[in-house]
Amino acid sequence: MRDQIDLKKSVPHQQTGSREENLLDDPLQSLKEGTGAEHDEAHERRIAWWREARLGLFIHWGPYALPAGEWDGQEIQASYSEHIMLRARVPVQAYEEMSEQFNPTAFDAGRWVRTAKQAGLKYIIFTAKHHDGFAMYDSHISDYSIVRHTAFGRDPLKELEEACREEGMVLGIYYSHAMDWHDPDSQGNTWDYPGNIGAYDDVESWIKDEDKRTRFDHYLHRKSLPQVRELLTEYGKVGLMWFDCGGKLTREQGELFLTTVHALQQDCLVNSRVWKSPLGDYANTSDNQLETRTIRQDWENIITLNDSWGYKKSDTNWKPPVSIIRQIIDVVSKGGNLVINVGPTATGEWDPVSEEILLEVGEWLRVHGDSIYGSGASPTARPSWGRCTLKDQTLYLHIFDIPADGHLVVPGLLSQVERVYPLAGGAELAFKRLGNQDLVVLLDNEHLSSDGKPIVLAAKCSGPVKGNSERLLMNGKGAPQIYDLGVFESEISGSTLRYDTGKKNRDNLLDWTDEREYTVWNVRTTGPCTFAVRLEYGCGDEGGGSYLLKASGQTLSAEVQLTGGPYEFRGFELGKLHFPEAGEYSIELQADRITGAYLMQPRKLLLEQVNV
Incomplete structure (x- = not known):
C-alpha cells in the first residue's frame, strides 16, 4: 500500500501498521522547544482565560x-475513523453520496x-x-x-x-486549513486528483513544482x-481557532492564517498547528500523546477517551476515568492544558460510555478542582508518589500511590509550610x-482513597513557593525503593537524538545515530545511597x-542486546551506582560505539535501592 511505503521512508525505525495517522498530527520537530516570542501584551491578554481554564472538550463530528x-x-484498518476517506481511498462522489x-x-x-460543564x-x-x-x-x-x-438543514x-x-x-x-480531500487543488486526495500533493508529502517535495x-x-x-473569515465573522466571539496539519504549509502561508485571525478577532487564540512552533499563541503535543x-x-495536550477521534463503533478501548484524571494532573503539573475528545454518533448523540467517563471525571473535579483550574507547574521536584501543582502560595499534592510507611516526602519544598489539609475535607x-529542602507529611488511614482516584492535599505556604526541581533519591531504611526515571525526564544533548512521540509505547528516545550524543538525568540524594541499575530499551536487528x-x-x-524490535522493550542489569553523600548528581547515558543504523531506543532507568 502506497501509504505504508511512504511511512517507512519517513520513519525508518518505527513500526508501521496503523501508525500512518502519526504523519497527519503535526508532532513537533523537536521537544527541545524554547518559550518562543510570546510575552507581548496582546498575547498575555488573549491567553489569560485559557491559563485559568486548563481543561477543554474536543468534539470530532462529521459525516x-x-x-x-x-x-x-469491512472495517478499515485505521485508528482514526475521520480518516476513512483517505485510508479507504473513497472516491469523492461516493463520499458525497454517503x-x-x-x-x-x-x-x-x-x-x-x-x-x-458537568464534566x-x-x-x-x-x-x-x-x-x-x-x-x-x-x-x-x-x-x-x-x-x-x-436533509438535516440546520447549522x-x-x-x-x-x-x-x-x-x-x-x-x-x-478548521483543517491545509488538508481538504474533497478539493481538486488541495492536499491528500491523489486517487481522484493524481496531480495533487500527497497526504504524506512534505513541503520540500512540492514547493518548487x-x-x-x-x-x-x-x-x-x-x-x-474565506471559510476562516466567515467562521470569525458569523459566529460571535471565538475563543480560539484550532488549525491542523499546518506543517504542510510554508511558514509564510501559516503566518497569513495567523494574521487573518488576529485581524478579525484580536483576542482569539491560535494554536501552533497554524504552521508549527514557534508560531501561534500556544504549542500542541502530538495527538494522544500520553507522555x-x-x-x-x-x-x-489532546487525548481521546478511546483511540479514535471521530466515532468508530468497533473502538471500545476506553481509558478509565482514573487514567483521564491522572493525565489532567500530569499535564497541569507541567504548566499545560488538557483537551479531552468525544466523537458523537451519526444521530448526534454521545456514546453513553463517553458520557459516563466524563461525568465521573467531573465528580472528582468538583471536589479537587482548586488544584487544577488556574494552577500550574510547581518549582519542586517530581515526587515518586504522584505530582504537584501550584496556585499562588498553595502547593497541591496529588497522591497516585500511597507510601507504604505513610510518610509522604514532598521533595524540594524550600518554603515554610503553615498547614496541610485534604481538599476532600477532614482534619489537618x-x-x-x-x-x-524536603517536607514529610504524616498520612493515616482516614486519608486513603477507596476508589483508586488521586487524593489531593493542599500545603499552604507562608509566602511564595520556592523549590529545588532535582529528582530526589532517598537513602531510607526498610523496604527497597525503586525509582523510575523515564527518558522524557532527561535532557538530550545533540542534534539527531530526539524524544519519540510520547504516544502509547512511544515514550522512548529515537534516532540515536551519533556517538557524541547523550542524555542526562539530574538527581539529588539525602545521604549516602547505593542503587542497582537497570536500563529498559528496545533494539531491532538494524x-x-x-x-x-x-x-x-x-x-x-x-x-546493546537485541530485544526483538525497536519497540519491544526489555530491561537489562548494568550493575550498581553509589552516591557517597548528600548532594546533587548527574546520571549520564552515553553512546560508546554505534555499530548499526542506530544504537538503541532507551525508555527508562530503574534504580533499586540496595541497603548496605
Missing part, C-alpha cells in the same frame, strides 16, 4: 460518523454544553471542517456542508455558539482563507521538615553497539 470506521462492509444521508436529528447543542470542562473545540472538506456549518463559500448538502455550529453563550462556555473552532504550488495556493485563497514534556510556556495533617552510564565518578558499560 464520517455514519460509516463509523467501516466501508463496503454524506447526503447524514441526518443527526438527535443533536442537542444545549445538552452537549451542559454535559461538558468540569471550560472550553469546547468543534470541528467546523475536517480533512474530508465537509463543512459542519452554513458555509457561503462551499455548498458542501451539513446545511446545504443534507450545528450556530446552535453550539448560542448554547455556549447561554452557559458561559468558551467556544473554539477546529509550479503546478502543485499554484493550485494549492489557489485552494488556500479560494476556499480555506509529555513542557515544550513551551503555554502548551496543550501533621508534617515535619526533613533537612532544609541497531547495535555499546553504551556507558556515568555518575559520581563511576562508569557502567554494556553491549
Whole structure:
C-alpha cells in the first residue's frame, strides 16, 4: 500500500501498521522547544482565560460518523475513523453520496454544553471542517456542508455558539486549513486528483513544482482563507481557532492564517498547528500523546477517551476515568492544558460510555478542582508518589500511590509550610521538615482513597513557593525503593537524538545515530545511597553497539542486546551506582560505539535501592 511505503521512508525505525495517522498530527520537530516570542501584551491578554481554564472538550463530528470506521462492509484498518476517506481511498462522489444521508436529528447543542460543564470542562473545540472538506456549518463559500448538502438543514455550529453563550462556555473552532480531500487543488486526495500533493508529502517535495504550488495556493485563497473569515465573522466571539496539519504549509502561508485571525478577532487564540512552533499563541503535543514534556510556556495536550477521534463503533478501548484524571494532573503539573475528545454518533448523540467517563471525571473535579483550574507547574521536584501543582502560595499534592510507611516526602519544598489539609475535607495533617529542602507529611488511614482516584492535599505556604526541581533519591531504611526515571525526564544533548512521540509505547528516545550524543538525568540524594541499575530499551536487528552510564565518578558499560524490535522493550542489569553523600548528581547515558543504523531506543532507568 502506497501509504505504508511512504511511512517507512519517513520513519525508518518505527513500526508501521496503523501508525500512518502519526504523519497527519503535526508532532513537533523537536521537544527541545524554547518559550518562543510570546510575552507581548496582546498575547498575555488573549491567553489569560485559557491559563485559568486548563481543561477543554474536543468534539470530532462529521459525516464520517455514519460509516463509523467501516466501508463496503469491512472495517478499515485505521485508528482514526475521520480518516476513512483517505485510508479507504473513497472516491469523492461516493463520499458525497454517503454524506447526503447524514441526518443527526438527535443533536442537542444545549445538552452537549451542559454535559461538558458537568464534566468540569471550560472550553469546547468543534470541528467546523475536517480533512474530508465537509463543512459542519452554513458555509457561503462551499455548498458542501451539513446545511446545504443534507436533509438535516440546520447549522450545528450556530446552535453550539448560542448554547455556549447561554452557559458561559468558551467556544473554539477546529478548521483543517491545509488538508481538504474533497478539493481538486488541495492536499491528500491523489486517487481522484493524481496531480495533487500527497497526504504524506512534505513541503520540500512540492514547493518548487509550479503546478502543485499554484493550485494549492489557489485552494488556500479560494476556499480555506474565506471559510476562516466567515467562521470569525458569523459566529460571535471565538475563543480560539484550532488549525491542523499546518506543517504542510510554508511558514509564510501559516503566518497569513495567523494574521487573518488576529485581524478579525484580536483576542482569539491560535494554536501552533497554524504552521508549527514557534508560531501561534500556544504549542500542541502530538495527538494522544500520553507522555509529555513542557515544550513551551503555554502548551496543550489532546487525548481521546478511546483511540479514535471521530466515532468508530468497533473502538471500545476506553481509558478509565482514573487514567483521564491522572493525565489532567500530569499535564497541569507541567504548566499545560488538557483537551479531552468525544466523537458523537451519526444521530448526534454521545456514546453513553463517553458520557459516563466524563461525568465521573467531573465528580472528582468538583471536589479537587482548586488544584487544577488556574494552577500550574510547581518549582519542586517530581515526587515518586504522584505530582504537584501550584496556585499562588498553595502547593497541591496529588497522591497516585500511597507510601507504604505513610510518610509522604514532598521533595524540594524550600518554603515554610503553615498547614496541610485534604481538599476532600477532614482534619489537618501533621508534617515535619526533613533537612532544609524536603517536607514529610504524616498520612493515616482516614486519608486513603477507596476508589483508586488521586487524593489531593493542599500545603499552604507562608509566602511564595520556592523549590529545588532535582529528582530526589532517598537513602531510607526498610523496604527497597525503586525509582523510575523515564527518558522524557532527561535532557538530550545533540542534534539527531530526539524524544519519540510520547504516544502509547512511544515514550522512548529515537534516532540515536551519533556517538557524541547523550542524555542526562539530574538527581539529588539525602545521604549516602547505593542503587542497582537497570536500563529498559528496545533494539531491532538494524541497531547495535555499546553504551556507558556515568555518575559520581563511576562508569557502567554494556553491549546493546537485541530485544526483538525497536519497540519491544526489555530491561537489562548494568550493575550498581553509589552516591557517597548528600548532594546533587548527574546520571549520564552515553553512546560508546554505534555499530548499526542506530544504537538503541532507551525508555527508562530503574534504580533499586540496595541497603548496605
